Amino acid sequence: MNLKRIIIAIAVVLIGTGNINAQDMKTEVPKISDFPVGEENTGYAQYFTGKSWLAPLTTSKELNVPMSNVTFEPGCRNNWHSHTGGQLLIAVGGVGYYQECGKAARRLLPGDVVEIAPNIEHWHGAAPDSWFSHLAIACNPQTNQNTWLEVVNDEEYAEAVKDRSSKNGKDKNRIELCKENYTQLFGGEALTGEGTDPEMMDILQKYIFGEVFRTGDLDMKTREMITCVSLAAMQQLPQLKSHAGAALNVGVTPIELREAIYQCAPIIGFPKVLNALGTINSTFTGRGIKLPLEKQETVTEENRFEKGLAIQKPLYGEAMKEFLKDVPGGMGTDVARFLTEVHFGDFQTRSGLNTQTRELLTFCVLTVIGAEPQLQSHLQANLKVGNSKETLTAAVIQCMPYIGFPAAIKVLDIIKEA
Structure with missing residues (x-):
């Protein structure tokens, strides 16, 4: 049995699985693994850039195997540091990075194991566009001591993750990129060859996650919000449930996801939005996210028109x-x-999403339902709020696997001729 399997087996025997309990979800932390999230890591906050959460997993004095699950919000990382007794890391959720002093950073996906020798200066944390969790196991605990060093500044971090982020992946072949993106989004494995129609799933996964996801300059959060509103407009609720979870996994907050769905109501109608809300709310409930979410309205009966x-x-x-x-x-x-009062007063004035994002998502919903006359005016509005033709093109291509080539090409022609 290899090292990875031994360590994971020990972890499961010692603790099993757990549920998320991060401060009653006052800060919404997506459930990206079966291990508990624990409490916000305030005791070590001075050694982290960004927020992290810590869940101690072992307490047995006889075994003496200190192990914790550490969860990082997107972009969070700890300082340069070392351990006199060494350390083992096992990635269990999302996408992260590990870097030793003087070496290139290593991208981490669930199942990856990092063996850190004693007194090696290093840091680890989340990708810029993904939450990340790893198990941290202290080696030689009787004598192991940490030495905390300098902050990993923004320049060092940007250089470490440059050209390795899931945002483009243009240097990877589509199979490699498909597997990375799929794992980051859903936590599972793509291209397994299993199921009743493995050939169709292979074509679908390589096309969407290996090709479409690297076309254009959209981050993962935006891609998943576009996918969610597209599926809501089409009332493809089982797929929406899967992608709602994926959206949370790559850093979309519950409020952002809810607002994206709310935004659809004036365009596709309230019954379809209520169906979609029921679907994403079941995802929230399954992850321990307390409902209802915080209110985001900013208008009154008297000023909603104005x-x-x-x-x-x-x-x-x-x-x-x-x-x-x-x-x-x-x-x-x-x-x-x-x-004026409903589409713009009741919805566009809400906090949780900015006008630029709302206009982009509206354009995508209009694309899905084929509302060509409205697409013309909403194209101009998108340009006014700062969404370029290139951004709109990438957004339409993100919709394309769900609506097909003919419908997408019609909209691309509208953008081209604007």
């Missing part, structure tokens, strides 16, 4: 009001007011 118009008018002008003015019975005026 606040909505303040967002709508600079982006869209009076075009919709003019378009609706000849609706029979003068009710077009009511519809125009509803649009």
Whole structure:
């Protein structure tokens, strides 16, 4: 039996599995492994850049094998340090990095084991766009002591993870990239050849996670929010449940995910959004995230029209009001007011997502449902809030596996001709 299997076997025997309990989820920590998250690591906060959580896993004095699960938020890492007795790390969730002084950083995925010799200066932590958890096992505990050194500054960290981040992966073949992205998103293994239709799953996984995911300059969080709103618009609820978990795994907060789904209501209708909310809420509940989430509304009954118009008018002008003015019975005026008060007043004013993200997600939902007339005006609005044609193109390509080539190419033509 190899070292990795021995260590994992010991871990399972000693502790089994646990549930997330990070401060009653006041800070939402995604459940990216079967090991408990524990409490926020305030005792060692001075030695970390960013937040981390610590869960001691062993207490037996007879065994004397100190082992803890450490969870890092995206971008979090500890200082340079060393151990007089050495250390073992086992990656159990998300994507992380380990670097020894004078060597290139090593990218860590679940199942990877790092053997750290005594007195070797090193650091470890999360990828910029992913949460990360590892088991930390102290070797030679009777004499092992830590020496904490300098902070891993932003420049050192950026250099360590440069060209290794899952954001592009352009130097990897599609099979390698597919496996890395799939594990980061879902925690499992891609391209297993198992199931009733392994050939279809291989084609799908290599296409989506090995090709689409490296096309354009979108980070993992944005890609997963686009995927979630696309699936919500299509009412593909089982797939939405899987991707809701994946979104949490790569750093999308529960509030961001909820707001992305809320944002769909004026476009696809409230019944479909209620279905989608039921799906993502089941994911939240399964991860110990307390519901309801914090309120994000910022308007009152008295000012929702005014606040909505303040967002709508600079982006869209009076075009919709003019378009609706000849609706029979003068009710077009009511519809125009509803649009201002509901789409912009009730939803666009909410905190949790900025206007740039909201406009990008709206464009993707319109892409999915094939609303070509609205795509024209929302394209211009996206450009006004700072989303480039390249960003919109990458977003449409992210939707493409779910809506097919013909529908996506239509929208790409709209972007091209704008």
